[in-house]
Amino acid sequence: MNVLILAAGLGTRLRPLTSDVPKPLVPVVDASILEQQAVKANGIGNVRLHANAHYLAEQVVAEGKRLGFEKVWVEPEILGTAGPLKRIYNEGYRGGLLIMNGDAYCSFDLKAFVENAKRTFASAQDGSAPGVALLAVDFPKVNTFRVNKDGRLVGIAGRFGSEEGAAATFSGVSYYSDEALARIADGEFDIREFWKQEIAAGRPPFVDMSQMNATWIDMGSPEGLMAACRARLDELGVDSWTDERVAVTRDSIVFAGATVGEGETVENEIRGKGFSWKI
Template identity: 35%
Template sequence: MQAMILAAGFGTRLRPYTLIQPKPLFPILNRPLLHRLLDMLAAVGYRRIIVNCHHLATRVRDALGPYPGVICQYEPEILGTGGSLRMALNHLDDEPLLVMNGDIVHSIDPAALYEYHRCSGNMVTMAVHDYPRFNTVAVAHDRVLSFQPEPGVQRLAFTGIHVVEPQVLARIPEKSFFHIIDLYQELAGRGRVGILRVDGSFWRDIGTPEDYLQLHGELLAGTGEMSIAGAGKIRGNWLSAGDVHMADGVELCDWGCLGHGVRVGEG
């Protein structure tokens, strides 16, 4: 199985933080999100994995150091999802490609989606769910009708995870910016874009600072007590990466993450 993680974007909704750190490298419980996604793919059998990069590309490339088998696809110009996937054809075998956004935290099974696609006869299979904030994909039964809301038609949200046949990507113009949804809309009109509902899976987007904070509040709920050097007190759900020290009289409440080497001083 082969997969691609999209990690080239600017992360404009997360500025100014993304001016110094690309969104896929934001820590999730003190580990880069990109590492978590790579581990997820490797654990279920993906052996060929591509990560594209453009914005702060050196940081992304450096983050792939612990993953020597991963292909880093540098894009001198931003190409959009379609242009990036077309460029990836240079690295792919003649089999379906799983595509995953690099800014989502989820429990969707990428192997199950891949197998469903292979048995479906679809040209594209999209993992979707009912998520009212993002419900913009018009569907009927197991097919996408349109990527624009239509009156009287059920709408679901695209999770940012899908599987596509390589011959679809070959139709994209080379070395140019391209919105992949433009091509998928054409295929949907011919009934060639299917869906797999994943409503029971955990899924969160870290597109904004508020989303990022809310995600950690959810993940840390119920984590229990932890040990930190020093005489401070902890009341709530906190996570420490280690080598953390709290001064006397400090009290941590609610929830949060403390990274390596953090010192919490008095006051």
């Protein structure tokens, strides 16, 4: 199975921290999200790791090489989500494709998700078998998914389809069969348009709601980065962490290059070279 970690974003919400380092490589305590996602993906077993890159792509390429990625796909222009998926398929990679985000700290059981997706694909009636599985979380501020009683996507609030059904948020984690990847049109950028087409064709994506209460944090904002670091400290079972890149406590993050006065205590703040964010 192939795994694609989406890592091409511009990281604008974390500027100027991301002026010199792409968002997926920002340390979240002891390791970047890219590295943490790679470790989780490798835990499934027998996977080939891929990432896409655009902003400061050379850094992502170098890190992918260090982490043993099959390939980092450099995009001269951002291709949305659908573009990178079809690109991997067109290059001949087969065996299914798991998608993960390079800006989400999470505690999902990825192996269980993929196994559940495959069982659902196999058990569906001919002609209605989905080739797409979407992992959902409960995040009331963004619960735009609408899911019917059979666990199928029927709409996205404010965008298309039914407004009825159980509400959920897309976690960014998804799984595509080879057959589904073949149906993505060349030049398609917006993956939501593909889901809409699959619904219209009688193959609505399966929405896995079995991990709705798992940890899921968007670390792409200062507040999200702080929350992700706290969660990582909990995962490591420590109250603080210091290395050459960053010093983290439960209420502060100080990156290398930050100015800290003699005897000063940094609290409720993220501080780096030339910036300070109160949290």
